[in-house]
Amino acid sequence: MQRASFHNLQDLLSPSNQGHDRLPRRSESEESFSSGSHKRRLILVANQLPLKATRKEGATGDYEFEFDEDSLFYQAKKGIEAQADEDISIVFIGQLSVEIEPSEQEAVSHSLMARLGCTPVFLSATVKDRFYKGMCKQIMWPLFHYVLPMSPSSQSRFDHSLWQAYIAANKKFTDKVVELLSPHDDFVWAHDYHLLLLPTLLRKRFHTVRIGFFLHCPFPSSEMFRAFPMRTELLRGFLNADLVGFHTFDYARHFLSCCR
Numbered sequence: 374m375q376r377a378s379f380h381n382l383q384d385l386l387s388p389s390n391q392g393h394d395r396l397p398r399r400s401e402s403e404e405s406f407s408s409g410s411h412k413r414r415l416i417l418v419a420n421q422l423p424l425k426a427t428r429k430e431g432a433t434g435d436y437e438f439e440f441d442e443d444s445l446f447y448q449a450k451k452g453i454e455a456q457a458d459e460d461i462s463i464v465f466i467g468q469l470s471v472e473i474e475p476s477e478q479e480a481v482s483h484s485l486m487a488r489l490g491c492t493p494v495f496l497s498a499t500v501k502d503r504f505y506k507g508m509c510k511q512i513m514w515p516l517f518h519y520v521l522p523m524s525p526s527s528q529s530r531f532d533h534s535l536w537q538a539y540i541a542a543n544k545k546f547t548d549k550v551v552e553l554l555s556p557h558d559d560f561v562w563a564h565d566y567h568l569l570l571l572p573t574l575l576r577k578r579f580h581t582v583r584i585g586f587f588l589h590c591p592f593p594s595s596e597m598f599r600a601f602p603m604r605t606e607l608l609r610g611f612l613n614a615d616l617v618g619f620h621t622f623d624y625a626r627h628f629l630s631c632c633r
Contacts (some may be wrong), residue, residue, distance in 0.1 A: 407474065412460045414559045416550060420505070420567040422467040422491050423447035436471055438485060445589075446564070465491040466549045468501075481613045494549050496542055502536030505567070511535075513566050516601055531602050543570035550575060556582045564613070565589040570606065572613035586614035592624040595631045608632055 423444030425521060426436040440447050450463045473481050478495050485491040496504065501564050512535065515521060546568055550561060556579040563571045563586045572584045598604055619625045 412462045414462050414464055414555070415448060416464045416466060416553060416559055416561045417449065417564070418466045418546060418550060418561065418568060418571060419446050419564040420467055420509075422465050422469060422485075422493060423450070424485075424489070424491060425509060426468065426471045427471065436473075437447040438469075438489065438491075440489065463490060464553060465489075466546065466553070467491075468496065469493045492549055492553060494545050496545055500538050500541050500545075503535050503575070505563035507532070507535040509567050512601075514590070515599065517566055517588075519591070519592055519593055519597055523602070536603055540570060543568060543574060547571050547574040547578075551578060554579065554582065559583075560585065564588070569610040571610070573606075573610050576613040584614040585616040586611060587618040588620075588624070590620075592619055592627045592631075594627050597632045598627070604631070 400473065421448040423441050424438045425441045426438055429435045429437055442448075446467075450465075453461060453463060469481075473493070473495065473576075475495075482493055485493060490607070553559075554561070559582075560580060560586045561575065563584065565588060569586075572586055573582060575582055592598075601607070611628065612632070617625075617628070619628065
């Protein structure tokens with residue numbers, strides 16, 4: 374395994390031939406952010422945007438947003454911009470740390486895209502709870518960290534409603550990527566176990582899109598991973614990315630053992 378610069382990643386993710394994927398239409402705010410058409414774009418997708426929200430003085434529901442310099446994904450942006458040998462623009466997709474009223478979501482989305490290059494994903498309260506607190510934290514996080522799920526809600530059979538919420542959330546994230554994506558030019562970089570279905574969902578719509586995926590937690594041995602009922606769907610998610618990253622060689626070896 375080698376340390377790669379962004380230029381190397383571009384080479385790794387570039388297909389030998391171009392397909393004929395349909396180009397989605399962009400909104401005016403998205404066009405304004407990418408007005409320098411000569412720039413390549415990296416669409417970085419994570420569960421949460423690297424933003425801090427502060428309530429405006431004297432307001433009851435309005436927030437001001439700025440980049441959180443301590444965020445891992447903000448640091449990734451600065452690192453990529455520093456080492457890229459060409460102009461590259463970074464676009465973020467993820468959830469916000471605060472709740473936005475449905476009537477204000479469109480305005481907030483346009484503002485964040487125009488000012489910061491961020492596109493928020495808004496999930497319903499039910500889907501968000503079952504996706505994040507249910508599937509991700511009660512089942513998948515313990516699985517990937519070698520702990521069999523032990524919580525009051527996991528003492529019975531596998532709860533398929535949590536899995537359905539996981540699918541629904543990943544579809545929402547994928548839809549946001551599709552809204553912004555120019556599949557012949559852009560790179561998509563998805564992050565962590567929250568979004569393991571995104572490469573599959575995106576690949577179904579644009580078969581030549583260039584996707585990288587990085588797992589920010591351990592990958593367990595095959596003996597542990599096979600205990601998860603939907604293990605095949607998760608492995609397909611990894612395999613539908615062009616490039617997959619793990620923290621250590623052991624994690625990559627475990628992944629290959631699971632595939633075999």
